[in-house]
Amino acid sequence: MPDQTAPETVTAGTPERGRRIDGKAFAAGLRKQIAGDVVAFHEKHGITPGLAVVLVGNDPASEVYVRNKALETHRVGMRSFMHMLPETTKEAELLQLVDRLNADPEIHGILVQLPLPKGMDGRRITNAIDPKKDVDGLGEVNAGRLSLGLPGLVPCTPLGCLMLLKSELGNLRGLNAVVVGASNLVGKPMALLLLNEGCTVSVAHIDTVNPQALTRMADILVVATGVSGLVGRDWVKPGATVIDVGITRIPASAGKTKLVGDVAFDEVAAVAGRITPVPGGVGPMTIACLLQNTVTAARLSLEGAPD
Numbered sequence: 001m002p003d004q005t006a007p008e009t010v011t012a013g014t015p016e017r018g019r020r021i022d023g024k025a026f027a028a029g030l031r032k033q034i035a036g037d038v039v040a041f042h043e044k045h046g047i048t049p050g051l052a053v054v055l056v057g058n059d060p061a062s063e064v065y066v067r068n069k070a071l072e073t074h075r076v077g078m079r080s081f082m083h084m085l086p087e088t089t090k091e092a093e094l095l096q097l098v099d100r101l102n103a104d105p106e107i108h109g110i111l112v113q114l115p116l117p118k119g120m121d122g123r124r125i126t127n128a129i130d131p132k133k134d135v136d137g138l139g140e141v142n143a144g145r146l147s148l149g150l151p152g153l154v155p156c157t158p159l160g161c162l163m164l165l166k167s168e169l170g171n172l173r174g175l176n177a178v179v180v181g182a183s184n185l186v187g188k189p190m191a192l193l194l195l196n197e198g199c200t201v202s203v204a205h206i207d208t209v210n211p212q213a214l215t216r217m218a219d220i221l222v223v224a225t226g227v228s229g230l231v232g233r234d235w236v237k238p239g240a241t242v243i244d245v246g247i248t249r250i251p252a253s254a255g256k257t258k259l260v261g262d263v264a265f266d267e268v269a270a271v272a273g274r275i276t277p278v279p280g281g282v283g284p285m286t287i288a289c290l291l292q293n294t295v296t297a298a299r300l301s302l303e304g305a306p307d
């Protein structure tokens with residue numbers, strides 16, 4: 001269908017530039033589907049999926065974010081259990097809570113908000129979560145499964161990015177994908193997901209010499225560094241699909257703040273084929289995928305159980 005809003009200077013045959021990928025709308029559609037799955041799951045099994053979110057410490061931004069997760073969990077008909085622990089919580093107490101949540105049959109998904117306060121071993125906590133309830137997909141079992149291309153729970157942010165890419169581009173096989181950032185939370189699992197889809201994948205990171213030389217070859221460019229505005233127009237191949245995972249809060253006018261991504265949106269939109277905005281791109285997809293993983297975890301809880 002022709003785009004009625006396109007400027008008249010865009011004629012047939014001119015490649016599309018800078019189309020905004022609406023993650024917020026996509027996430028809303030996904031939530032509708034999840035709400036339907038939750039009803040069907042309850043009708044079939046008499047079980048309502050439940051998600052436990054644990055926040056240690058009182059970072060106000062994290063508190064808002066954790067409350068949003070709880071609201072969205074209720075909106076799709078699932079149960080939400082919030083645990084807000086003081087900054088002074090001992091690692092052993094947190095491990096005890098995780099064990100209780102592991103054993104609780106009403107809880108199908110467990111998420112411990114990261115980063116944890118200094119002195120706590122995040123790896124140890126993450127690994128203490130039952131792999132069947134690890135809706136963040138960050139434990140060693142699920143990370144290992146992803147690296148082997150086996151089914152498992154996949155980290156929410158990369159999963160959301162992949163959904164957007166598949167809905168925009170269809171089959172990704174053979175495309176050149178470059179991931180900027182190699183974190184365990186986003187960059188590494190993103191690279192593995194793209195590899196499992198048949199992309200030719202490169203990962204640029206903090207020690208990469210001349211990352212632009214790599215990124216300029218990318219059909220798919222995923223940026224997850226936390227460095228706001230890092231990626232400018234000279235990093236991007238004309239027509240590429242750009243996914244901006246970064247979210248940084250910066251001061252704006254009149255004492256307000258605003259969110260910006262790792263990609264310099266306006267200048268990159270002029271060369272990219274499609275691009276996700278910040279806010280309204282990857283962020284809402286992350287939460288929708290968390291809800292989806294909770295339904296998946298509820299299904300996993302039935303495995304091995306009699307019908």
Ligand SMILES: Nc1nc(=O)c2c([nH]1)NC[C@@H]1CN(c3ccc(C(=O)N[C@@H](CCC(=O)O)C(=O)O)cc3)C=[N+]21
Binds near residue numbers: 282286
């Ligand atoms: N165990 C763990 N898992 C996580 O997935 C995790 C975490 N810890 N710690 C913190 C980061 C951050 N994160 C975000 C998800 C959605 C938005 C989001 O919805 N952003 C909206 C804007 C929200 C606003 O206006 O503040 C948007 O981009 O449109 C933001 C940030 C998940 N994280």
